[in-house]
Amino acid sequence: IKIQKKMSQNTLKKMHTELGDVVKYSLEINGAIHNMNDLIGKKIKIEWRGKVICSCNKEMDKFYRSGFCYKCYWESPMASQSIFKPELCTAHLNIEERDLEWEKKFQLAPHYVYLANSSGIKVGITRKSQGVVRWMDQGASQAILIAEVPNRRYSGDIEVSLKRFVDDITNWRKMLSGEPQSVDLVKLKNELSEHIPEELKQYILVDNTVTEIRYPVNKYPSKIKSLKLEKNPVIEGELLGIKGQYLILEDDKVFNVRSHEGFIADFFYSDIPKQSLLF
Numbered sequence: 001i002k003i004q005k006k007m008s009q010n011t012l013k014k015m016h017t018e019l020g021d022v023v024k025y026s027l028e029i030n031g032a033i034h035n036m037n038d039l040i041g042k043k044i045k046i047e048w049r050g051k052v053i054c055s056c057n058k059e060m061d062k063f064y065r066s067g068f069c070y071k072c073y074w075e076s077p078m079a080s081q082s083i084f085k086p087e088l089c090t091a092h093l094n095i096e097e098r099d100l101e102w103e104k105k106f107q108l109a110p111h112y113v114y115l116a117n118s119s120g121i122k123v124g125i126t127r128k129s130q131g132v133v134r135w136m137d138q139g140a141s142q143a144i145l146i147a148e149v150p151n152r153r154y155s156g157d158i159e160v161s162l163k164r165f166v167d168d169i170t171n172w173r174k175m176l177s178g179e180p181q182s183v184d185l186v187k188l189k190n191e192l193s194e195h196i197p198e199e200l201k202q203y204i205l206v207d208n209t210v211t212e213i214r215y216p217v218n219k220y221p222s223k224i225k226s227l228k229l230e231k232n233p234v235i236e237g238e239l240l241g242i243k244g245q246y247l248i249l250e251d252d253k254v255f256n257v258r259s260h261e262g263f264i265a266d267f268f269y270s271d272i273p274k275q276s277l278l279f
Contacts, residue, residue, distance in 0.1 A: 011053050012046075012265050014245050014258040017136040022214045025242050027257070029267050036242055037216045044247070045236035045268040046255070048229040052262045059264075062230065067262055077102045086111075086125060086156030111155035113147040115166070115192070116140035117183050118244075119174035122167045123192075125155040132211060137258065139175040139244030143211045144185040146193065147203040158200055162192050176246055176254055178220050185210050217241030221252035229263055239269075 009031050018024040025036035053059050054069040055078060064070040066079060073079045077098040082088040090097060091107040110128035115121060118140040126134035128148065135143040146162075149155050159168060174180075186208045193204050219240045227235050227249075237249035245258035 008053055008264060010049075010264050010266070012257060012260045012263045014137065014261060015242070017133055019132050019136065019211075019213065022216045023136050023242070025216070027267065029265070034267065034269070036239075036247075039269050040216055040218060040239050040241060042239060043236065043270045044239050044249075045234065045270075046229070047235075047266045047268070048233040049264045049266070050233065051264045053264060054262060063262070067259075077106070082107070082152075086152045087160050089151070089153035089156060092151045092153050107152040109151070111149050111152050112145050113149065113155050113158045113162075114143055114145050115185055115189060116170075117142040117180050117185065119171035120167060120180065121183060121185075121188065122170055123159055123162045124168065125152070125159050127152075132213075135211065136213060137245050138170050139172075139215070139246070141180055141213055141215075142183060142185055143213070144189055144209070145205050145207060146189055147196070147200070148205055149200070149203045154200060154203065158196055158203075161195055161197055161200075165192060165195065170244075172244070172246070172256075173224050176221060176224055176243060176248065215241065215243040217243055217248060219248070221248060221254060223252050225251070225253045227253055227255045229260055229265070 010029065012029060015036060016026045016028065027034045027036050051059055051061065052063055054063065054072055056069065056072050058069050060069060065073050068076065068079050075098065080097050082097055089107045091100065091103040097103055111125055112128055113123065113125050115123055116135055116138060118138050147158055189208065196204065229235065235255055237251065237253060239247060240250060241248040245256055247255045247257060249255065
């Protein structure tokens with residue numbers, strides 16, 4: 001299957017992040033780049049046009065599964081099992097899953113294994129080129145690198161060995177409920193490193209730098225109401241904060257930008273008071 005990268009400038013894509021005193025967010029859509037931090041305290045509106053675009057540039061009324069059309073979900077290497085379970089990667093063995101050329105480019109690259117404190121402690125993996133971006137996208141408040149490995153399979157093997165002791169997923173509701181309690185990640189890294197398979201311990205990093213991350217949030221929701229464009233094609237309200245890839249709106253509403261990648265939409269913002277808000 002031919003993989004296209006170019007998508008409509010009117011599709012939602014995950015927000016760009018930059019580490020600073022607080023994470024700096026920007027959203028590129030409709031031919032413009034919006035500094036999202038500057039919009040906190042203002043009214044925003046996202047209006048879905050009723051269409052989505054798959055990574056193969058096919059326009060549809062809805063996705064089949066996981067942001068893919070039917071054909072891509074069953075044929076694209078971007079939707080293969082090893083994407084979700086890196087311990088199943090086989091490109092390092094020259095074994096094809098769906099597209100060996102693509103899989104080699106994706107899998108045979110340096111990866112990090114890390115610990116992050118977002119909704120509690122979790123172990124995760126990311127391509128080395130992503131680095132701190134992955135932590136910001138997950139809403140982590142603290143993070144530390146455990147190991148750097150030469151391919152995705154090894155990172156998956158380490159993750160499997162450690163998720164017996166810590167979670168490997170983020171509880172997004174807990175993450176959006178406030179800041180987690182600070183944890184001694186250096187101590188935890190040292191303890192968990194003992195459980196890494198012997199043949200992979202050579203990749204453990206001696207660098208114990210802990211990255212601290214703060215987010216631009218004025219108010220966290222008390223009772224989270226998650227919004228989806230399929231059910232709410234117009235989402236609007238005062239922007240109270242941003243954490244991970246979530247927009248936190250008034251009335252305890254939250255919107256996951258990343259999970260709506262490919263949705264064709266329009267974006268507006270305004271200083272006009274809610275009772276007279278017109279777009």
